[in-house]
Amino acid sequence: MKIAIITSGFLPVIDGVTVSGFQRVQRLSKWGHEVILFCPDYQSLKAIYPDWKQYTGNILPNVKVVNLESQPFMGIDFERNVTRGSYGQMLQQLEAFSPDIIHVDEPERLFLGFLKIPGIDFAKKHNIPCIGFFRTNFTEYIEDFFPVKGIFLKFAENIAKKLIAWIYNSYDLTLIHSKTTEAKLVQMGITNVHYRELWGFDPQKFREPKLKINDFFVRNYDLHQEIEEKVKILFIGRLTPDKGWDFGLNALEQFKDLIDWKRVAIFVAGDGPLNSEILERLSKICPETHMLGRVPPEKVPQLFANTDIYVTNSEKENRALTVVEALASGTPVIAPNAGGVIDNMTDGKTGFLYPPQDAQAFVLSLKHLVEHDDLRHEMADNTYGNVCELTLDKAVENLLDIWKKQVSENI
Known part of the structure; x- marks a missing residue:
């Protein structure tokens, strides 16, 4: 299978999204799948991450990482996000790769950089499935990074929820790996939520x-x-x-x-x-x-x-x-x-x-x-x-099952 992954973050940055994302492509490489992964460029952070070059280009057999032009995210320099101008570069790479499916991690964060819903236009043009993966509830973080309180905070949260629901409802599926969060997404108005155990470790x-x-x-x-x-x-x-x-x-x-x-x-x-x-x-x-x-x-x-x-x-x-x-x-x-x-x-x-x-x-x-x-x-x-049953192999197998089903239904 040829899989295009557009993600909000990757190594050398260390958090739940980036570490699990790297472990995911390790399995996909081992099992013979082809992957192109798009993520922000971390070259500007080389003083913090001197090993950044290890995670760009052909990092594993059949796995290519393409770093897109980046900018600080929410005013935090070491948190990077893509830029509007980098979207064209991604489309060129997608055309050359010709994926069977597009998988997008945290599309709402990427939307704030690209200023468009990532992957949807290419998927519709080429009649391939495109799915989003909800990883972070950004509406709950507004009060941590922006000076809004009271009714202004509630207003900002409501606007954010409507925007996020619109973004995720544009995809064929919205994946979620937490039962607790699944209920929140349904309440938010996301109508294509699909829960599966998609999180694992060793x-x-x-x-x-x-x-x-x-x-x-x-x-x-x-x-x-x-x-x-x-x-x-x-x-x-x-x-x-x-x-x-x-x-x-x-x-x-x-x-x-x-x-x-x-x-x-x-x-x-x-x-x-x-x-x-x-x-x-x-x-x-x-x-x-x-x-x-x-x-x-x-x-x-x-x-x-x-x-x-x-x-x-x-x-x-x-x-x-x-x-x-x-x-x-x-x-x-x-x-x-x-x-x-x-x-x-x-x-x-x-x-x-x-x-x-x-x-x-x-x-x-x-x-x-x-x-x-x-x-x-x-x-x-x-x-x-x-936690002993939360293995990486099982998580990636579950994700592959979803991808394969989406591809077969799209033929």
Whole structure:
């Protein structure tokens, strides 16, 4: 099968969309399919991503990545989006490739760059199917990046929902891989929603005994020996407003006296504009706060294996990659009872789900896990069963089934 993928992001940027997108094309290459993938150009970020050239051109057998002219997205320089002028370049490449189907990840984000619904015109001209994949609920992020409140926020959200529904209803299908988000899309007015388990990872990579290493942080991050005796709390992800950092930091400051911070070490893996603020505020709460910077995907399993608790305060996830990886590693999770996070969590069994925006409940959940080693170990024994069937092979097989059915129905 010849597959054209138009995506809002790709490696070297690290997030749920880019990592799963790379793993997807790895499988497609291995199984003999031809892929052309279009994504923003990251050359302007070479100071941040010096390895960007590894992910452009012919990166795998039968897989070609075409980087399109890019610009900052929502004012964040290291978040790139395509430009209006790059659409013609993409059409030329599509003509030369002659795909059987077009698959578009996050078309609403791409629309803001191209100023047109990506892929639809080419698909109609050549009578091939074109499907969209809903990955991020951008309407919930408006308040994080734009200075609108109250009725103005509601107005902006309603306009955004109508625009997004119009974009996705233009496709043959709108794919979604979260039951929680599926209901939101139907309510938004998207009429072609198709749920399937399209998200996967390699669970075994997170269960290897060799990942657990004595003195891990001493050896890998040159930290002092005493840190290995502490309860290690991990935050991982983009250091941007949409990840709930403001809530988390405010909650820890407000109820910091509930936890004996001398027992704790905090590790933050990721990069973004909030880096300095997070370090400053967390250090005042927990002196053993360490910023690890950007951690490559291949090193994430070892990081999870050598920490005791994983925390996320993001309420807007469609499907939380890091939560699933933590569970696969046997690391209990503390997260808000909101969004796609809840699809794989069992409250009280694999961690704790606290009510959204309930600062005291969040800190009390953290306190409980910090103070009870036996409970953490018990939860660690429960976590793997919640995610072990979410394999990459199965996810890509499901996606291929959808693609093949769309192609056959279009003949």
